Amino acid sequence: MTDGISTAEYADRRARLSEHVRTLGAAGYVVCDPTYITYFTGFRFLSTERPTVYLQNAAGDDVIFVAEFELERTRAEADFERIETYPEYPGLEHPMRILARVADDLGLRGTIAADHDGYPGILGYIGPKLSEVTGAEIIDIAAQIETMLARKSRAEVELLRESGRWCSHAHRLLQEYSVPGSTEAEASLRAQSEATLTMLAERGPGGLLGSGDGVKAGYRGQIGHRSAWAHAVAHNIRFQPGQVLVSETGAPVWGYHAELERTMVIGEPTDRMRWLFDHMLAARKAAFDAIVPGATSADVDGAVNAYFEKHGLTSYWRQHVGHGTGLRVHETPFIDVGNSAPLQPGMVFTVEPGLYDSEVGGFRHSDTVAVTEDGYELLTDYPDDLKSLVIPANG
Numbered sequence: 001m002t003d004g005i006s007t008a009e010y011a012d013r014r015a016r017l018s019e020h021v022r023t024l025g026a027a028g029y030v031v032c033d034p035t036y037i038t039y040f041t042g043f044r045f046l047s048t049e050r051p052t053v054y055l056q057n058a059a060g061d062d063v064i065f066v067a068e069f070e071l072e073r074t075r076a077e078a079d080f081e082r083i084e085t086y087p088e089y090p091g092l093e094h095p096m097r098i099l100a101r102v103a104d105d106l107g108l109r110g111t112i113a114a115d116h117d118g119y120p121g122i123l124g125y126i127g128p129k130l131s132e133v134t135g136a137e138i139i140d141i142a143a144q145i146e147t148m149l150a151r152k153s154r155a156e157v158e159l160l161r162e163s164g165r166w167c168s169h170a171h172r173l174l175q176e177y178s179v180p181g182s183t184e185a186e187a188s189l190r191a192q193s194e195a196t197l198t199m200l201a202e203r204g205p206g207g208l209l210g211s212g213d214g215v216k217a218g219y220r221g222q223i224g225h226r227s228a229w230a231h232a233v234a235h236n237i238r239f240q241p242g243q244v245l246v247s248e249t250g251a252p253v254w255g256y257h258a259e260l261e262r263t264m265v266i267g268e269p270t271d272r273m274r275w276l277f278d279h280m281l282a283a284r285k286a287a288f289d290a291i292v293p294g295a296t297s298a299d300v301d302g303a304v305n306a307y308f309e310k311h312g313l314t315s316y317w318r319q320h321v322g323h324g325t326g327l328r329v330h331e332t333p334f335i336d337v338g339n340s341a342p343l344q345p346g347m348v349f350t351v352e353p354g355l356y357d358s359e360v361g362g363f364r365h366s367d368t369v370a371v372t373e374d375g376y377e378l379l380t381d382y383p384d385d386l387k388s389l390v391i392p393a394n395g
Helices: 007-023 034-041 068-077 095-105 130-134 142-150 154-177 184-203 224-228 271-289 297-310
Strands: 028-031 053-057 062-067 083-086 111-114 137-140 216-218 244-246 248-253 256-260 263-266 322-324 331-335 348-351 354-357 361-364 367-372 375-378
Touching: 007 028, 007 034, 007 142, 028 034, 034 053, 034 142, 053 095, 062 068, 062 095, 068 083, 083 095, 095 130, 111 130, 130 137, 142 331, 154 184, 154 216, 154 248, 154 256, 154 348, 154 367, 184 216, 184 248, 224 244, 224 361, 244 361, 263 271, 263 361, 271 297, 271 348, 271 354, 271 361, 297 331, 331 348
Parallel strands: 028 111, 062 083, 111 137
Antiparallel strands: 028 053, 053 062, 216 248, 244 263, 248 256, 256 367, 322 331, 322 348, 348 367, 354 361, 367 375
């Protein structure tokens, strides 16, 4: 079993951010984004319209600010020395005005670094800006935090590697249950339920937030001609011979998410299906080959675009090569020709170039990749050849 992130690593993250904040001349920082709070403290919570805010001053003193009903759980499941609360949102006195007094008591005055100028509009939240209630100048540090999230530590990469292993387990079940006569919902619910229960039995909850959280496995409607819609939605379609399927799997391990997707075909593939599948694999190889020391995100996406242009396939292209993944399933770096930022060791992203033919279907594999000093490491492992991904038409 892989443990979560260590207390020492969380402390190091906060120290690095605090050092950056000091260079800005700020008295400290305020973090409102739920992912950021988890990244810096390990505190996990259900994000709602009720603000949860983390504050730290230049001396390293910190406070977690939560709704009153969260106090008991926060004391039991976290190790904050100081917890401040407010009665409810919106309450007779708005939580942001109570937060202003907490910030002042912590010494956050004059100039404050923050990821948002106030709590973001989550689930209908409305409230005054942080600058308004504190009278302070707010310096935006969201970009700096995103840069920190982008480069994973060894512990984070290991969590993503384990997530990838559970993705593979779930995909094997999904492929087994995706037979003619069954439906999208039946195959998906069986696969993700069995995979989740096995994961819980072997490694414990691993930081799940809700009872319904767990391994994800399914198609999200990417079945038949709908598989050419890269972001389709589920329709509980019944599986039939001749369909192209584009799967999706994910598995949260202490909040970290790898991604594994495969293109499959029910029954004997047609010549055009084979042609599109083979070109998809070749474009994928072009992306992998472009992940070398000194490369940029644009280089990787550009290599795939060049392959498509060379073979007259640009009309079948619809999206960039990939995106970062970690505590969120989509985060920086975005592997796109418009992103000239260099790839750096520790970055983790998906590689998923696709070809989409509205008459035949979509052809896309997705694997999770970690950038290393000399190239890359695959964190997901599942067959990628067409023979292994054909589902018998007779069930």
